[in-house]
């Protein structure tokens with residue numbers, strides 16, 4: 001097994017992903033929110049690139065049982081039904097619904113990952129289960145961090161490091177790249193203080209300023225869930 005980490009989507013080419021399993025990570029908040037929505041009964045999540053594409057897709061799909069959700073600059077998008085706070089995606093709001101989602105970094109990373117043979121959606125909330133699913137695919141893998149605006153994001157790197165550690169603990173003979181080694185060092189440093197770490201990252205500070213401090217605590221809960229969403233044919237579901 002070969003296990004690489006990409007700290008930003010710009011580091012990987014579609015050709016490098018084609019025969020691999022990719023694990024997409026956007027701890028604050030897209031991949032945490034996607035998992036919460038699916039656990040709470042959403043039928044599927046369709047990541048879309050832009051606000052315009054989300055609105056057009058809703059016209060095509062019809063309004064019944066479709067919600068628009070996502071953020072720009074961490075805040076809800078005018079005219080959308082939900083923002084990107086996992087706490088908004090309650091069973092009452094999302095059960096049975098198709099969610100068209102567009103976020104600044106997370107959905108872009110998902111769209112980049114969609115060319116892979118298998119695409120897994122991970123966050124701290126399901127890191128252990130995601131490592132298990134990755135191993136079960138039996139393929140070489142890339143842990144793809146969404147980052148922020150094409151740059152490194154510490155919380156995504158720590159999550160990638162935790163998943164890499166878990167994979168290495170459960171298999172022998174895995175080969176990892178330097179980025180994975182660095183991510184594992186970060187995970188070792190920060191694993192026992194995730195809520196504090198998340199509050200101090202650039203994304204965490206931005207979310208606190210925007211009034212979403214509770215989301216940080218929520219997204220820092222390691223292995224709260226065993227469900228592992230997959231992206232297949234443009235839709236994210238829990239298989």
Ligand code: MLT
Nearest residue numbers: 029030074103104105106
């Ligand atoms: C993103 O995709 O960039 C994020 O999830 C941002 C956020 O939730 O504020």
